[in-house]
Amino acid sequence: MPDSLQIGTHTLRSRLIVGTGKYATYAQMGEALARTECDCITVAVRRERLIDSQGKNLLDFIDTAKYTLLPNTAGCFSAEDAVRVARLGREILLGLENPGADWVKLECLADKRTLLPDPVETLIATEQLVADGFQVLVYTTDDPVIAKRLKNAGATSVMPAGSPIGSGQGILNANNIRICLEYLKEDDPTYPVIVDAGVGAASDVAAAMELGVDGVLLNTAIAHAEDPLLMADAMRHACLAGRQSYLAGRIPKRLYATASSPDEGVVKLKKVIGNR
């Protein structure tokens, strides 16, 4: 498999992981996911609506044989709740016989305004979920120190945010992502680091991939684009372009110009003095 993304025991062909939330319709979601050519999609766990038995279910619109589902613990504000939701998600995915039953995207949030992760609760939940046999992909801030602590706690992947969830601000602190990469990949170059959250446009995906992260997880930037299907195409290209650019090795940035054309052999015009 050429340049696949390895996350724990999961091998993904695409380096994009795409969310299933906030689309205008399920049909649009299905088409957008297909256009990204991703093979892993995130889903959330929520109470079944008991009054609306005829209501459509997300699972009617997802080919669970095609996609590996990555259940999240979105909406959880404590380690206890996150562990509980992770176990419920696993139970559903076991029933679906989906390979995603053994992993979880851990989100343990601090408050609703920023949706920033609570680092302490996130660390506690990581330890408990790892002990419970989960492969834990952890949403966290771009703080390299907590990133390292999460890896040491057994996280299968650490997923620093580029900027707050759904904010579309891109990568606000590329230097922190760089340090995260150094800390997490030191002596372990294949450890997967994924930028999760903050993407607003395709250029953000390319920029993240050029930093050397292994993948990007996004949702709102596609779902709420004016044309979600076209943006899904753009994200696919951007991810590939960014990855190739990273692998190709960029030139160093310099203060002054260096000519692309030879200095020698330039046709010289005769100097005409005093005749303008």
Add this chain to the structure above:
Amino acid sequence: MHLRVNGELREVPAGCTVAQLLELLEIRVRHVAVERNGLIAPRATHAELELAEGDELEVVTLVGGG
């Protein structure tokens, strides 16, 4: 007997099993996981697991999310 399902009070026949409750609520079992009093009730046990007065149940499914 009375149960609380997803926070709502429900009356069901005495001796109702998890499987019967899901049928009563017209819930497609493929789509859900059930938690009884804070512990997961694995799907394989639904047919036999009898509920008791005052049980607290959570029935969850997958929805769109990032």
